[in-house]
Amino acid sequence: MNRRSLLQGLSFSMLAAKLSSASPFYGQAEPQPKTSRSISANDRIQIGFIGPGSRGQELIRQLLRTPGVEIAAQCDIYEPRFAEVDELVGKKVPAHKDYRELLQRKDLDAIFIATPPVFHAKYAIAAMKSGRPVYCEKTIGFTPEDCNNVVDATRRTGQIFQVGHQMRYASWIVESVNRVRKGDIGEPTHVYGYWHRSDNWRREVPNPSLEHLMNWRLYRESSGGLLEELGSHHIDIANWVFGERPQTILGTSSIAVYHDGRTVGDNVQAVFGYSKGRRMFFSSLTDNGLMADQVWIYGTEGSLQITLEDATLYKQTSKRITEASHSDVVQKGVETGASYNANSEMPYRGPGYRLHPKPGEDATRTACGSFVDCVRNKQQPFANVDVGFGSGIACSIGRQALYEGHMEKIPELRA
Ligand SMILES: NC(=O)c1ccc[n+]([C@@H]2O[C@H](COP(=O)([O-])OP(=O)(O)OC[C@H]3O[C@@H](n4cnc5c(N)ncnc54)[C@H](O)[C@@H]3O)[C@@H](O)[C@H]2O)c1
Structure with missing residues (x-):
């Protein structure tokens, strides 16, 4: 990477x-x-x-x-x-x-x-x-x-x-970001953007000579791929939440499913670094749409989920894991302390506070x-x-990182 x-x-x-x-x-x-x-x-x-x-x-x-x-x-x-x-x-x-x-x-x-x-x-x-x-x-x-x-x-x-x-003009997203910036979820430290689809991203073309004109998204010379086309919106939300542009990018992309001549990846994972150790993670898949399009803002006292039709604010529910004393660890094993706490390891399934669009809003x-x-x-x-500029520069530099980056090879088991 x-x-x-x-x-x-x-x-x-x-x-x-x-x-x-x-x-x-x-x-x-x-x-x-x-x-x-x-x-x-x-x-x-x-x-x-x-x-x-x-x-x-x-x-x-x-x-x-x-x-x-x-x-x-x-x-x-x-x-x-x-x-x-x-x-x-x-x-x-x-x-x-x-x-x-x-x-x-x-x-x-x-x-x-x-x-x-x-x-x-x-x-x-x-x-x-x-x-x-x-x-x-x-x-x-x-x-x-x-x-x-x-x-x-x-x-x-x-x-x-x-x-x-246009997400900057959606009332429920504006309210979400305002709430985050007011401190409703404590200090925002991470923004996770998922844009997952079950869709090969390919358009049917009436004639093969129109392939690059119509399917420009699939080729590196005309497209920044999923990071630019979809991720740019989420990066913009992270820039808005953190009040700055990212400083670093770590990323990877590959073709896992659609070996159809495209030169951009059909999946992308990227991590953008902001000041004070804050991070934005973006993931895009094209063969599994379960997560769909959603942005999570994680803070020290809560989380906020933004979708294309609403947002939900969750106050921190799980108990923080505190340092366990040596005797507790000996008596109760991994149920206590820094390594594991049964109460705080399960996903939260309770209600949150919903923010809705205005009627008829687009x-x-x-x-x-x-x-x-x-x-x-x-x-x-x-x-x-x-x-x-904030999203554009992140995507253009990000694209280079995705395609020109090097990965460390994991060696085989020594014979
Ligand atoms: N804000 C959003 O939510 C959103 C959603 C979709 C697309 N987009 C953006 O909109 C842009 C277009 O995407 P699209 O899906 O409509 O693409 P598209 O291929 O459907 O439309 C692009 C149009 O531009 C024309 N075109 C190509 N080269 C041209 C040139 N040199 N001069 C004049 N016209 C030219 C094409 O013939 C086509 O009609 C992209 O930048 C994309 O990222 C934004």
């Missing part, structure tokens, strides 16, 4: 020093964002959309439910998307096959980017330089340099930038609505560029 310093990624730009203290998230004010035209209260925000595939169309669906918004232009290199978007929007949306053409339009107020992640940094930087606020899907960049460049461009242009970490809709408000009011979003 390989251990790498995430600080290595920061050396790509002189931003590192600034970043440690440079945002609402890490604790400092943002520059005033600029927009290309002045938008009055009655104006409809004109959105240009780049990469309206599966996630992109979900974002469009939610934008269509957001008051005061118009899908004004679309861009994709795969032409059949255009008709899909027209049908979704209910009218012909001007279409472009090259993002530069879309950015040349004068009628757009904001740009959404939901292409595969290798294009995020390039398109987001170009969009901000063209004077438009950007909503960019995670992760903000594919390489550490990409991630730094996106932060750099946001600072230089003073633009509004929101990353697609985190992606809230994230889109909040971005539109930020564009109108010229404010930086909660899931701002520093939030995006």
